[in-house]
Amino acid sequence: MNVPADGSSKLEAQVGDSEFTRAEGLWFQDCGLIIRAETTIFRVSRDFLATHSPVFADMLTLPAPDAADMMDGCPFVLLPDRAEDVTVFLKALVYYNFFEPYPAPPTLSILTGVLRMSHKYEVQELRKRALTHLSAFHPTTLSEYQALDGKSALWFTELTRDGFLPILVMARTLDIEWILPIAFYRICDFDLDRDILEADISLDDKVRCVTGSRILETAGVSKMVDFLWSPLTGLGCGSPMGCMTSRVKSRRSVEHRREQTAADMVTSPLTVWAEASWKRLDVCDLCLSSMKTAHHQAMQSLWDRLPEIFELPEWNELERLKAEALA
Known part of the structure; x- marks a missing residue:
């Protein structure tokens, strides 16, 4: 034409x-x-x-x-x-x-x-093309989620600024179930409680958001940084006192951030300990290695639980639905 x-x-x-x-x-x-x-x-x-x-x-x-x-x-x-x-x-x-x-x-x-x-x-x-755009920023594996660091898109930037509730509404309306765990997670991280309560979503989904927020900002964050003082030193550590002091200082810093105002407090367990956080630690190589392993295990454990936290099907079922839609 x-x-x-x-x-x-x-x-x-x-x-x-x-x-x-x-x-x-x-x-x-x-x-x-x-x-x-x-x-x-x-x-x-x-x-x-x-x-x-x-x-x-x-x-x-x-x-x-x-x-x-x-x-x-x-x-x-x-x-x-x-x-x-x-x-x-x-x-x-x-x-x-x-x-x-x-x-x-x-x-x-x-x-x-x-x-x-x-x-x-x-x-x-055309639908598959749109779903591919949407799915790229709503991954179903932890490795894909971590690979998003530093990436963006115009539409995703708009959501980060204005809130993720529209994605939840669309996912429910169009049966795009595999993006729901991350959609709920981001709502808990970015959207205000008042926006959630006033949103045009089901009462069950409002409850999921509120309950999920409590889990993520309490036990979720705590388990993500437990490696900072459990155990306080690794077996064979060459500087037990120095490593312990640095780890406790970092843990106290995280706890302090959790006591800030709602706009500044830490609520997101998957980002509470970022890559840059490791640079602030002054620990031996042995402790650093064991801490990174423990942190990754905590990240994977939380990721595996996300569908359960929001009362959704397991990841393997969500990945099957995604594969069928994009085939």
Whole structure:
């Protein structure tokens, strides 16, 4: 399809008493189907849509509409979807570089709009592309989670700033179960309690968030830094007093951070002890090695428990669902 040459955004014709806005870049004069979503209209190819979407194919095989459902001599279809979602969905279909495969970074509105519409209208390849973007930042293994350090995307940055509740809502609506453990975990880490309680999610999911937050910020954090004083020195340590002093000092620092205001306190066990934290320790090589092993074991143990904490299926079942969706 050719991009429309004129840059106009208003359609002068009216249907009934309502004026409609022509979707920029999605009004093709040589195409024979007009779609309306809210107050926005699109002129596209019915055959093109039918080729990509079995839902549209079925819809467009219905008998020709009455004259009242025509516009400019074209069939006129009203969709119940948001105009913003229809816009990004159609652009993702029409323009090859509008919604590129991972790791190209879409915005949050583009990603969620394309995912909702491709799921609803069964455009499988587009849906898989959107799910790949989403899954890349909601890993199902600890090693994949740790590999996210230093990586980002436009849509993920928006969530980090504004909160992760929209991802939970979408995951529940579209049955994207394998991203739920990390979605819940991030909500507990980033979203405020008031936002969680006022969110448009089920009561059960609100309880999961509240209960999960308590587990993560108490026992979760404590077990993650237990290696700092249990045991205080390793067998064969060459400097027991020096190593013990450094370890206790670091543990006290973590506990102090847990006593700060809600905005500053430590609540995230998977990041309470970061890679940079090791540089602040002044311990012998033997103690350092044993501490790193203990810390990794604590990380893996918590990761393995995440689905259980939020009352979700086990990781192996979630990974099976992910593999099927992305196949």
